[in-house]
Amino acid sequence: RKEVEQDPGPFNVPEGATVAFNCTYSNSASQSFFWYRQDCRKEPKLLMSVYSSGNEDGRFTAQLNRASQYISLLIRDSKLSDSATYLCVVLGSSNTGKLIFGQGTTLQVKP
Amino acid sequence: DTEVTQTPKHLVMGMTNKKSLKCEQHMGHRAMYWYKQKAKKPPELMFVYSYEKLSINESVPSRFSPECPNSSLLNLHLHALQPEDSALYLCASSQVRTGSNEKLFFGSGTQLSVL
Numbered sequence: 001r002k003e004v005e006q007d008p009g010p011f012n013v014p015e016g017a018t019v020a021f022n023c024t025y026s027n028s029a030s031q032s033f034f035w036y037r038q039d040c041r042k043e044p045k046l047l048m049s050v051y052s053s054g055n056e057d058g059r060f061t062a063q064l065n066r067a068s069q070y071i072s073l074l075i076r077d078s079k080l081s082d083s084a085t086y087l088c089v090v091l092g093s094s095n096t097g098k099l100i101f102g103q104g105t106t107l108q109v110k111p
Numbered sequence: 112d113t114e115v116t117q118t119p120k121h122l123v124m125g126m127t128n129k130k131s132l133k134c135e136q137h138m139g140h141r142a143m144y145w146y147k148q149k150a151k152k153p154p155e156l157m158f159v160y161s162y163e164k165l166s167i168n169e170s171v172p173s174r175f176s177p178e179c180p181n182s183s184l185l186n187l188h189l190h191a192l193q194p195e196d197s198a199l200y201l202c203a204s205s206q207v208r209t210g211s212n213e214k215l216f217f218g219s220g221t222q223l224s225v226l
Contacts (some may be wrong), residue, residue, distance in 0.1 A: 099215065
């Protein structure tokens with residue numbers, strides 16, 4: 001089983017739609033969680049951290065469910081510019097300080 | 112614009128060449144990383160430097176040799192690479208290596224082709 005698993009998609013949605021991605025992680029000791037966005041042939045960029053209480057940044061909402069070991073990303077009112085690959089990233093135990101990347105979920109927003 | 116600068120942006124090299132990738136950050140970060148990314152795959156960690164010391168080597172072949180001359184610079188020396196080493200090489204930095212503040216800032220990468 002992969003340490004961090006995502007549905008690779010692609011998710012094809014119309015503009016204005018609401019779309020949600022899930023990500024599961026296997027290490028219950030994992031401490032920190034992030035969503036990164038990566039555009040084609042570009043570097044990953046931090047989209048948002050994910051906190052236990054959930055957090056929201058404009059149209060984006062991230063949630064963490066420690067009991068079920070998954071995190072989610074909700075995008076409301078999708079824009080064409082949201083088309084990208086969304087990488088779920090988990091910090092393993094603090095002993096290693098290693099970030100573990102999921103495979104990424106590709107989103108295509110259509111006009 | 113990224114605050115982590117990588118050069119060159121593109122590199123084509125033969126299997127007998129020696130080349131170096133360079134990375135620079137001026138955010139005062141004390142942890143720097145090299146990642147390798149193949150098309151449609153996530154970044155794979157290669158090396159981690161923490162306070163200018165190598166702290167993680169993910170069993171990377173010796174034809175890749177990292178160097179951290181100071182807290183702002185990170186190099187990756189390449190020698191006798193194979194065609195399967197062709198990939199996007201990403202440098203990243205973070206404030207510290209461990210703990211919850213592990214937000215990575217990536218450079219734009221070097222697209223490497225080995226012929």
